[in-house]
Amino acid sequence: MSSSMQRFQAVLFDCDGVLVDSEAITNGVLRTMLHELGWPISAEECVERFIGRALSDEFDVIEEHTGVRPDQAWLLEFRDRRNAALAVDLEPIDGAVAAVTAVATAYEGRIACASGADRAKIELQLAKVGLADAFGGHVYSGMETARSKPAPDVYLAAAAGLGVDPRECAVVEDTVAGVTAGVAAGATVFGFASGGLTSTSPEALTAAGASHVFTSMAELPGLLDAGIPQAARRA
Template sequence: MTPVQRFQAVLFDCDGVLVDSEVITNGVLRGMLHELGWPISQAECVERFIGRALTDEFDVIEEHTGVRPDGAWLLEFRARRNAALAVDLEPIPGAVAAVEAVAAAFDGRIACASGADRAKIELQLSKIGLVGAFGEHVYSGMETPRSKPAPDVYLAAAAGLGVDPRECAVVEDTVAGVSAGVAAGATVFAYAPSSLAATPPEALRAAGAARVFTDMAELPALLGTRAPRHP
């Protein structure tokens, strides 16, 4: 028997959910922070910056380096980041098949809602062959008043699809992202693989994730189950 579909649409984060980009991007950032005089470790760089908009962390960078990043520094970071992603980016295992299955099950009512800048999102979706799956429903947190953990980008994605955010499933992998989905009123499914950049499952649950899973191949079936919903 086909499971009862309890959502109207599915909203996907991008980094760490669709593409294995976090270590690549974070490595570029760490190198540039070293250049500014902050000998930040890999573990600390992952903990401090993954899942958050870099522009929201300029105060932290200035505190540790005495230098406040400006527009030119940000452009240089994005150029180096995009060059690295263009060479080394790979999809999260099983993500492409999962998106295609979910898109078919939900009659195309899916969106990609990322905290990253649009150029990065589109580069990454193109690299893994998912541009067509999302079509015009790609949303950047850089184009909303507030970035994650605020709910703005998920509210924009739900509005773009013409659905109530409370009837959406959100697929996330960070505390900031889970918090954003919960604040939007959605039910959050958190992906927690075993990797350096992955957020521990207990932190995702504490942030309000309704379900935590470790394999993207599980997602289509999970979206048809009656998982407990966060109040």
């Protein structure tokens, strides 16, 4: 590998839509509950408006469309219904478990899961798909930082927890909000576009600042191993 090509200090993974195929399940529960509040939102609009963002940050838009402002009890009910559905139906993203295993070996465990979701959801999902032990103690929730994605806080926390410079990290993301967060943290972002209903388009990921966009998790270890030309790194 030439001196102009450098590997990263660590790899930081988003969870939903990157490791687990949860977005359609979670968004379906949310859409049902929004219908119950009187907002006949379509599946497409629900995906566009809410995926990649913390639901608690979207109470204003829900109130605008329903006349009802969600409270903590409503949010807890959503989480309970969401978790029940995930516990039954959740599957890993195709190739994600193998990719994480390969990357963890290559980086000697310097990997983290940094999600905008609440910790209970992240841990439930990782356990469901057999990744509970893959990240060790390096699981970070945007609900536990001052700001969630698209702010960079959760990625900065993950890099700090691993003791690495966020500017020398690779971030794996699948949403505009997540890519924006990774770029704001100074990381090099690899955008994952699965092509499914809840998938963000490659063009949108690139426009948000992803340095590379890929469509199969099987590609990821090779992309990371190739490194990124230093001139292409973001300062």
